[in-house]
Amino acid sequence: MRRLRTKIAIVGAGPSGLYLSHELRGHGIDSVMVERCSREHLERRVRAGLLEEGTVRLLRASGLGSKLDKEGLVHDGFQLRFENNLHRISTASLIGEPTYIYGQQEVVKDLLAARPLDDETLYFDAEDVRLGGITSDNPCVAFTVGPDRVLVEADFIAGCDGYHGVSRPSIPASTLTFHSRRYPFNWIGMLVSAAPFASELVYSVHPGGFALQSMRTPEISRLYLQTDARDELSDWPETRIWDELGRRLYVDMSETRARGAILEQVMVPLRATVTEPMRYGRLFLVGDAAHIFPPTAAKGLNVALEDSSALARALIAWYDRGQGDLLEGYSAARLRSVWRAQDFSSWLTWLFHPAADASAFDYNLRTASLARLAEAGSTAVAFADEYVGYSRRR
Numbered sequence: 001m002r003r004l005r006t007k008i009a010i011v012g013a014g015p016s017g018l019y020l021s022h023e024l025r026g027h028g029i030d031s032v033m034v035e036r037c038s039r040e041h042l043e044r045r046v047r048a049g050l051l052e053e054g055t056v057r058l059l060r061a062s063g064l065g066s067k068l069d070k071e072g073l074v075h076d077g078f079q080l081r082f083e084n085n086l087h088r089i090s091t092a093s094l095i096g097e098p099t100y101i102y103g104q105q106e107v108v109k110d111l112l113a114a115r116p117l118d119d120e121t122l123y124f125d126a127e128d129v130r131l132g133g134i135t136s137d138n139p140c141v142a143f144t145v146g147p148d149r150v151l152v153e154a155d156f157i158a159g160c161d162g163y164h165g166v167s168r169p170s171i172p173a174s175t176l177t178f179h180s181r182r183y184p185f186n187w188i189g190m191l192v193s194a195a196p197f198a199s200e201l202v203y204s205v206h207p208g209g210f211a212l213q214s215m216r217t218p219e220i221s222r223l224y225l226q227t228d229a230r231d232e233l234s235d236w237p238e239t240r241i242w243d244e245l246g247r248r249l250y251v252d253m254s255e256t257r258a259r260g261a262i263l264e265q266v267m268v269p270l271r272a273t274v275t276e277p278m279r280y281g282r283l284f285l286v287g288d289a290a291h292i293f294p295p296t297a298a299k300g301l302n303v304a305l306e307d308s309s310a311l312a313r314a315l316i317a318w319y320d321r322g323q324g325d326l327l328e329g330y331s332a333a334r335l336r337s338v339w340r341a342q343d344f345s346s347w348l349t350w351l352f353h354p355a356a357d358a359s360a361f362d363y364n365l366r367t368a369s370l371a372r373l374a375e376a377g378s379t380a381v382a383f384a385d386e387y388v389g390y391s392r393r394r
């Protein structure tokens with residue numbers, strides 16, 4: 001067995017793990033990362049795309065802003081369609097902040113590119129990853145890469161390994177509260193090689209269900225369609241998806257040319273989870289390892305990077321100044337933000353998704369709520385505050 005010693009062992013090289021390691025390295029705090037997938041897979045994995053102003057500021061302050069500022073799309077607002085009317089909601093006018101479109105895989109590529117060329121502290125393709133000694137002063141992570149079994153001993157472990165990772169299950173279940181909600185909807189998400197039909201996001205609440213037009217670049221569209229939670233992808237042949245998208249977004253998608261080639265198609269279950277507390281002994285849970293959001297309000301990546309930033313600050317205070325209060329307060333402080341983002345995500349999910357059995361009463365209530373948002377009054381200001389994440393930064 002090969003033995004290594006570091007300050008922080010980081011499990012998972014998604015955005016939250018990579019960002020944490022990047023911040024720590026900038027302050028001279030060494031870490032070792034272990035990731036079960038290949039680098040190529042991480043760089044190709046398409047997920048989130050909407051960055052809040054706070055996230056963009058974090059990335060710029062860490063020296064990761066140049067490609068983002070060149071290639072990212074700045075959106076001063078978005079379009080909201082209901083009752084066959086289109087309304088523009090300008091977050092820039094309402095509260096002075098835009099949002100940004102920049103793919104999660106680009107953030108991951110930027111973080112990987114910022115690592116030293118002779119980097120020997122990030123292990124890809126790791127198997128049989130196990131955590132040990134979490135409640136001792138000498139926690140460790142063991143894993144296999146190629147023919148080698150490697151043991152990393154550390155001062156702390158950061159569990160950045162997502163919802164299906166090994167960190168959360170390494171904590172005795174009796175010490176955790178695991179909250180979860182499954183919404184009665186799925187999304188079909190498609191990445192399409194075609195220019196978006198509108199230059200901003202279009203959220204459409206149609207009696208037949210919700211649809212969203214988003215994008216990754218001026219040439220690549222991202223389209224989402226609400227389905228029933230029991231549906232499988234096989235229930236949705238391509239023609240059914242295009243017909244339904246066209247109907248709900250009020251766009252003629254009957255022409256094959258208008259559709260573009262489908263680059264990727266996924267079925268995303270809408271669910272929410274929160275694990276409390278986000279710390280056990282010397283293990284800290286970060287990002288999706290601790291919480292999942294329904295994608296409606298695009299909070300997952302933004303809150304994950306906030307967690308990383310908060311943990312980095314706490315570890316820097318510990319190593320530079322011997323202060324432990326931020327580490328002690330990490331879980332409680334992060335959970336306040338997480339629940340705030342869950343509250344908004346939940347509210348928006350119910351508002352945007354008509355249930356299959358919704359009554360006329362439900363329909364009219366939803367329309368009245370949407371109309372209040374479109375009026376640019378105090379409801380719209382409060383909404384914009386949560387949408388761009390400003391409320392969590394106050």
Ligand SMILES: Cc1cc2nc3c(=O)[nH]c(=O)nc-3n(C[C@H](O)[C@H](O)[C@H](O)COP(=O)(O)OP(=O)(O)OC[C@H]3O[C@@H](n4cnc5c(N)ncnc54)[C@H](O)[C@@H]3O)c2cc1C
Binds near residue numbers: 126300
């Ligand atoms: C289809 C889809 C669409 C989404 N759309 C949006 C969106 O529009 N906006 C938004 O904000 N969020 C969105 N999200 C959520 C967002 O992608 C996540 O919140 C974000 O990826 C969280 O980052 P993370 O680093 O915490 O976790 P992850 O990105 O999940 O990274 C965890 C890493 O840990 C690795 N890992 C797992 N198990 C192990 C193990 N045992 N050992 C070592 N490594 C391990 C994984 O391979 C992965 O690289 C979406 C998610 C999905 C699935």
